[in-house]
Amino acid sequence: MGFTMTEKIFKSHSGGKEVKPGDVLFADVDLGMGTDATMPLAIKEFRKIDKNIFDPCKIAVIQDHFVPAKDINSANNSLIMREFAKEMNISNYFELGRGGICHHVVPDEGLCYPGDLIIGADSHTCTYGAFGAFATGVGSTDLAFFMATGKLWFKVPGAIKVVLTGKKKPYVQGKDIILHLVSLLGVDGATYKVLEFTGDGVKGLDMADRITICNMAIEAGAKSGLFEVDDVTVDFYKGIENKREVQHLKIDEDAVYERVINIDISSIEPLVAEPFLPSNVKPVSEIKNVKIHQSFIGSCTNGRIEDMRMAAAILKDKTIHPDVRLIVIPGTQQIYKEMVKEGLMEIFLNSGAIMSPPTCGPCLGGHMGILGEHEVCIATSNRNFVGRMGATTSKVYLANPAIAAASAIKGEICSPEEVR
Amino acid sequence: MNKQMKGSAIKYGDNINTDVIIPTMFCNTTDIEFLGNHCLYNLDREFINKRKEGDILVVGENFGCGSSRENAPLAIKGAKISCVIAKSFARIFFRNAINIGLPVIESEELVDAIEEGDEIEIDFESSVCRNMTKGTEYSINKYQDIILEVFKEGGLINFAKNRGGVL
Ligand code: SF4
Numbered sequence: 001m002g003f004t005m006t007e008k009i010f011k012s013h014s015g016g017k018e019v020k021p022g023d024v025l026f027a028d029v030d031l032g033m034g035t036d037a038t039m040p041l042a043i044k045e046f047r048k049i050d051k052n053i054f055d056p057c058k059i060a061v062i063q064d065h066f067v068p069a070k071d072i073n074s075a076n077n078s079l080i081m082r083e084f085a086k087e088m089n090i091s092n093y094f095e096l097g098r099g100g101i102c103h104h105v106v107p108d109e110g111l112c113y114p115g116d117l118i119i120g121a122d123s124h125t126c127t128y129g130a131f132g133a134f135a136t137g138v139g140s141t142d143l144a145f146f147m148a149t150g151k152l153w154f155k156v157p158g159a160i161k162v163v164l165t166g167k168k169k170p171y172v173q174g175k176d177i178i179l180h181l182v183s184l185l186g187v188d189g190a191t192y193k194v195l196e197f198t199g200d201g202v203k204g205l206d207m208a209d210r211i212t213i214c215n216m217a218i219e220a221g222a223k224s225g226l227f228e229v230d231d232v233t234v235d236f237y238k239g240i241e242n243k244r245e246v247q248h249l250k251i252d253e254d255a256v257y258e259r260v261i262n263i264d265i266s267s268i269e270p271l272v273a274e275p276f277l278p279s280n281v282k283p284v285s286e287i288k289n290v291k292i293h294q295s296f297i298g299s300c301t302n303g304r305i306e307d308m309r310m311a312a313a314i315l316k317d318k319t320i321h322p323d324v325r326l327i328v329i330p331g332t333q334q335i336y337k338e339m340v341k342e343g344l345m346e347i348f349l350n351s352g353a354i355m356s357p358p359t360c361g362p363c364l365g366g367h368m369g370i371l372g373e374h375e376v377c378i379a380t381s382n383r384n385f386v387g388r389m390g391a392t393t394s395k396v397y398l399a400n401p402a403i404a405a406a407s408a409i410k411g412e413i414c415s416p417e418e419v420r
Numbered sequence: 421m422n423k424q425m426k427g428s429a430i431k432y433g434d435n436i437n438t439d440v441i442i443p444t445m446f447c448n449t450t451d452i453e454f455l456g457n458h459c460l461y462n463l464d465r466e467f468i469n470k471r472k473e474g475d476i477l478v479v480g481e482n483f484g485c486g487s488s489r490e491n492a493p494l495a496i497k498g499a500k501i502s503c504v505i506a507k508s509f510a511r512i513f514f515r516n517a518i519n520i521g522l523p524v525i526e527s528e529e530l531v532d533a534i535e536e537g538d539e540i541e542i543d544f545e546s547s548v549c550r551n552m553t554k555g556t557e558y559s560i561n562k563y564q565d566i567i568l569e570v571f572k573e574g575g576l577i578n579f580a581k582n583r584g585g586v587l
Contacts, residue, residue, distance in 0.1 A: 024564040041450045041490055049580045066448065073448040123488040123512055139490040139516035145576050153515075153566050187435060188482035192511055221485065223511055277435065364487070365444045385439045385486060387462045 002252025004159040005226050006194045009134040009249075013117045021158035021258075030116040030133075031058055032146040035102050037065035037360075038121035038139070040077045043084050045144035053088045054150035060092040060111055061085045062102040065360045070367035100332025100358035103127040103215065103300035108332060110242025114229045114249045119143065119152055124300050124382065126217045129226040130210035132233060132249045134194070136224045157194045157223045161257040164201030166266030171416045173310065174209030175302060175380070175400035178216040179271045181263065183281035191221030193258065198228050198251055201265045207236050208306035215301045216382050219278040270415060272378075273398040276386050284403055284415045294377040295326045295408035296389075297401050298356075299363040302380035303331025305338050307401040312344040314405035314416050315351040321411030326353040327369045329361055353408075365389045371396075378407045423544040425502035425523065427474035431536040434480035436463060438487045438513065442495040455491050456498020473500040476542070478534045480506065484513025493517040503542055505549075507531045518567055521575035525549070525560050533558065544571075 003011070010019045013027040034042050039061060053059070061081055069075035085093035092111060099105045103124055106112050114132030118125065121143040128135035138152065146152050162181065181195075195217050197210075205213070210227050217225030227233070229249045237246050269283040297311050308330060320326045328348050330336040336358060339345050348355060362369030363381040371377055371390030377397070379389065384396035397413060406416040440462040442455055449455070460467040477496065483506040484492055493516045496504060503523040517524045523544065530549055534540060539552040542560070549558045563571055573579040 024566045026566070037447065038488065038490070044450060045577050048577050051580070071448070077448055121488055121490075123486065125488075137488040137512050139488055139512060139519055141490060141519040141576050142515065145519075145580050148580055153570070155564075187485060188508065188510070191482065191508060221482065221510060365439075383439075383486065385437050387443055388439050392462055 001256065002254040004255045004257065005132070005196055005228070005249050005251055006134055006157060006159055009115060009117055010154065010156050012115070019156045021156050023156045025154060025156065026151045027117055027154050028150060029058070029119050029146050029152050031060060031111055031118045032143050033060040033062065033102055033106060033118070033120035033122070033125065034143050035062050035065050035122055036067065036074065036078050036081055038143065040080045041140035042121055042143040042147070043080055045141050046147050049144065049148045051148040053147050056088050056090045058150065059090050059147060060106060061090050062094045062099055062105055063096050064099065064101045064358070065364065066366050067096045067359050068357065096357065097333060100330070100335065101300045101303055101360060104303060104331035104335070107131055108334060110240040113244050113246065114233065115247040119146060123218050124215050126222065126224040127211055127215040127300060129214035129217065129224050130207060131236070132227060132229040134224055134226060137218065155192065157192055158258045159194045159196050160190055161251070161260045162195050162197045163199035163260060163262045164197060164265055165199050165262070166201050166264045167204050168265055169269070171270045171402045172268055173400040173402070174205060174212035176268050176271045177209070177263065177265060178213045179273055179278070179281045179398065180268050181261070182216060182220045182279050184261065185220040187219065187277055187279045188221040190217070193222055195220070195222050195225040196251060197225065202227060203230060203232065204265070206306060207232060208304040211304065212301050216278065219382055270400060270403055272403065272413060273384055275384050275395040275397065278382065278384060278398060284399065284413065287413045290397065290413040291376065292324055292378050292407055292412060293375040294369060294371065295324060295404045296362050296369060296377060296379040296381065297327070297404050298329030298331065299360070299381035300331065301382045302401050303329060303335065305335050307380065308335065308339055308344050309342070311401040311405040312347040314402050314419065315409070316347050318351055318409050318419065320352045320408040324408050324411050326351065326408040327356060327362060328353045329356045329368070330358050332358050362389055378404050378413055380404050425474060425476065425542045427472065427476045427502055427540060429476050429478045429534045429536060429538045429540050430467070430471055431478045431534065432463065432480070435482045435485060436479055437485045438489050438492040441484065441492040442489065447489055447491045450491070450494070452494050452498040455495035456500065459495040459499040468499065471499055471501065474502045476540045477501050477504045478531055479504065480531065481508045483509050485510035488512045490516045490520065493520055493522045497522045505530050505534070518570055519576040527560060530558055530560070
């Protein structure tokens with residue numbers, strides 16, 4: 001009998017014995033990641049265990065959620081992390097200006113590889129599945145436990161196989177594929193399960209698409225989303241400094257899946273998720289007369305250079321609607337630099353957008369663009385829950401960067417075709 | 421840890437996410453009392469006044485979906501809720517609750533059998549839950565081994581401490 005990618009990874013991280021879905025076990029973890037939102041609590045709990053750090057090289061500490069510090073509490077939280085990283089000799093510490101949003105920093109710094117088992121005290125840690133790692137979000141206490149022991153308890157998840165075929169239509173991106181899947185599954189359709197992506201359609205998806213897809217696996221409740229390793233993955237690692245061998249992780253043909261979902265990518269239109277669940281999905285063409293006050297392009301879902309290029313292509317030589325604020329946030333300092341080099345900054349600034357340094361910012365209603373009463377925002381991020389970006393009466397619509405850019409020009413939610 | 425609880429049921433619906441349990445604006449602290457005082461802030465501002473120490477939260481499907489913030493189960497613990505019974509839990513919320521020693525029970529049957537205000541008694545030792553108001557009794561599923569051990573120790577930190585971090 002064959003194995004899913006998930007079973008293979010848990011097997012290799014828990015002593016080599018075969019594992020099956022439902023097993024609860026302790027496994028060796030390759031990397032634990034914490035941010036200023038979750039790490040201070042992890043540090044507090046870690047101190048209670050009264051033990052040294054298991055291995056400082058296996059910890060990544062990233063300042064991203066409330067940076068540059070939005071208030072005194074945030075500044076103090078950042079300080080706790082900064083001092084802890086120094087004290088424990090954690091070399092993978094990313095200060096603002098030298099990092100960015102955690103889920104872009106980890107792969108770009110060569111900290112996740114195919115076949116790795118990774119935990120992060122952030123729910124979107126599942127993003128690294130784009131690279132063939134089994135990565136999952138945990139809590140602060142989990143991270144504390146890992147820092148002390150190098151291990152963590154897991155329940156081996158059952159798997160859903162998602163077979164992708166076909167090619168993307170114009171203005172369709174990873175975002176639309178995952179919104180489609182979340183709408184098929186519902187927000188809890190994959191709870192306690194992993195989504196494993198395979199099929200002919202995968203080769204037409206670049207790393208940015210795969211990142212967006214795995215990032216939002218949790219929006220269907222999934223523990224993680226994983227892509228099979230192919231040439232696109234291998235190419236990504238050619239540009240990484242911190243080189244390790246790339247393991248060609250694949251699904252065995254006779255692996256057992258709880259369910260198989262077939263998606264023909266060529267049938268997917270550009271989509272929008274209406275408030276207040278990421279599963280409330282409609283084609284953008286069916287959304288009429290929704291005026292927006294803010295458009296937000298960025299986040300761990302869509303903060304990569306490919307996303308910025310897509311938005312800039314729409315905004316080039318155009319200006320945004322007078323009633324709209326457009327906030328553009330590159331995922332990392334590196335992406336920021338690349339935007340300058342490619343002239344994208346100029347396009348955004350000339351359109352009337354405001355540029356923020358790399359940060360989570362408005363995505364979680366932290367800072368840099370909170371919504372007031374009854375305000376409406378179109379965002380490229382991953383959640384549109386009640387009050388997610390500010391006032392409980394505000395509304396968030398989720399979409400890809402092309403739609404967010406086009407809507408900023410028109411002043412209401414629209415398809416990119418409408419502003420060409 | 422305490423393996424018996426008793427309190428009245430406070431009932432809410434499905435898909436209650438972590439932003440609703442404890443909004444981001446209250447999250448840059450780990451002060452459990454402060455978090456408790458803002459528990460379910462985006463769902464029901466009256467919750468904090470109507471709940472009594474020991475009360476039991478009874479909720480629908482996918483409870484605790486959303487972010488990994490441990491502030492969510494901490495807020496519930498801080499509000500002195502003794503146990504959460506849900507039709508189903510979001511995964512990270514479930515493990516966070518176990519890890520910090522907040523008792524959680526997953527059971528559709530139980531949720532359907534409990535109404536707001538019912539007096540509930542839960543005994544983890546004998547795995548039963550009694551609805552005192554209705555005079556009914558239900559058995560509850562046992563946790564799997566590792567989870568049960570963590571739960572018995574009152575959370576993951578005690579578990580690690582008592583083993584000197586060795587597994
Ligand atoms: S960008 Fe948003 S979803 Fe992503 S890690 Fe930051 S707060 Fe979380």
